[in-house]
Each structure stands twice: as C-alpha cells, then as structure tokens.
Amino acid sequence: MAKWDISRIDEWKGDEFPLGACIPESGNSRDYVTGGWRSERPVRDDAKCTQCLICWIMCPDSAVVAAGEKVVDFKLDHCKGCGVCANECPADAITMVPEGCELPEVK
Ligand code: SF4
Ligand code: SF4
DSSP states (O other), X not given: OOOOOOTTXXXXXXXXXXXXXXXXXXXXXXXXXXXXXXXXXXXXOTTTOOOOOHHHHHXXXXXXXXXXXXXEEEOTTXXXXXXXXXXXXXXXXXXXXXXXXXXXXXX
C-alpha cells in the first residue's frame, strides 16, 4: 500500500495538502483514543436491559461491547458520548451521565 510522505507536513502551504491528508492510512480508527472529548458517558441498567442488542447495532462508533450475544460493556476509549444508544434503547435501560460525576446506583 502506498504511503504519503508527510515528513514536511508542518511546512505545507494550503494548496499542498492532498485530499484527506489528515488520515494517511486507512483502518486506523482503533489506534486512536477518540473518547477524550466525551462530556457524558452511557451507563446501562442490567435489570432493565432486555438484551435486544439495538444499542450495539446503532452505536456509530462500535463502542458497545457484546459477548455471547449479550451487551456487556462500553468501550469508553472510543465512545464519544453521542447518546444514540440511550435514545434508541426501547427499554430505557441506558442513562447518559455527565463525566466527572458519580455514577448512579443501579438497583
Ligand atoms: S454514547 Fe454514542 S458512541 Fe457511546 S456507546 Fe452510546 S451510541 Fe456509542
Ligand atoms: S438497546 Fe437497551 S435493552 Fe437493548 S441491549 Fe441495549 S441496553 Fe439492553
């Protein structure tokens, strides 16, 4: 696979940037921690969850972790806190909680 020479990228003028120069290689999203700008995190209530897997299907960042056909966790390194999973959950089992706050007690 051809690679771009970006060794002088700091010196490039505006018209020297090739299209998409910000991502020099494809398939690298898992190498970057993109959850850093999240302001809210999803918290799943296991008692309410029916394991329908809709959140796993709908998450735009593949940040819902499923194992054995069950949702088990969120990949917070990649979850951007968009709230799609909470919005789409038919059982209202996911709550978006502000970062930096104590997590709610799940009964
Ligand atoms: S908040 Fe958004 S990115 Fe995070 S797990 Fe839910 S749908 Fe995925
Ligand atoms: S969408 Fe809601 S009920 Fe369905 S698996 Fe996810 S958390 Fe559980």
